[in-house]
Amino acid sequence: MTTIEPRTVQPFTGPEATAWARLVAVSELLPTVLDAQLLRDVELTHFEYLVLSVLAASPERTSRMTRLASQTNATLPRLSHVARRLEEKGLLERFPCPEDKRATNARLTAAGSAVLEDAAPGHIATVRANVLDALGPDELEQLAAIGSRILGRLDPEGRLSASQCDSAVLGEPR
Template identity: 55%
Template sequence: MSEDVWLSDDQQRAWVRFISVVERLPGVLDTQLQHDADLTHFDYFTLAMLSEAPNRTLRMTELAAVTNASLPRLSHVVSRLEKRGFIERTPCPGDRRATNAQLTDSGWEKVGATAPGHVGTVRDYVIDPLDEQDVADLHRIMGKILGKLDPENRLRVQR
């Protein structure tokens, strides 16, 4: 096997740190949201993406794209959030085959009440340890990685 297949020492150290963050951060975010709001991080992300959409409404396929979820996973989560009164599903007026997800007033209030604690956790664990240049570098680096993972920009995060 060729030598260039293996990571250099610097690359290996960076990779191990990256994987450590990828593995630990979701648990930190979930723990805070479960404790403070009885939501998973994905529940909150789904509500937050709807809160930013025009009329707080997205087609389920678009919501799946912006949350990086498969339609079956999203449908399960939306069903759970619908039972709690945070989301309402309605037929899409322009396409009877499609379904819209809309954030209810209760869902809007939940996002508003949950956001400060979530932002505090994101600041505490991700943003505050960095200086302005680090934040710019993080944005740039994540853009490069997302460009490779999502070359067609289906996630709609490469704005």
């Protein structure tokens, strides 16, 4: 993350202030919309859905808790709390890492996969209705490029799953 000495920073220009205000508004409003749909449809928060989605994309649907925390931008205590809730619902299981007994792994269960499958249509429809359908093809490319550049500064190590996201990985044509 880049740090700048505050005394050397110029005030926002009009276009910068507008862009920043709109980005902040989107970042505040979108999680509420995503949570509402997922809670209504499958009784998951968007963060819980993200955790299950990252596990689904992991080899053998399994990840070390520390890696999963990094990929979801969660602290280990927050992830542990969420994993406990998901475990109580039967959506994931935790177990000692076979390579390092001090570490804990999380694995997506069959029930977790089923919930993801049930959640996907509504989640995709919500994302389309609130974000993707508002943009043309060129704007989608611009949004992906803008997100990539910002993530390059906020996540220079590329630890978040979104930093590693590529349309080819998702099975979409480039």
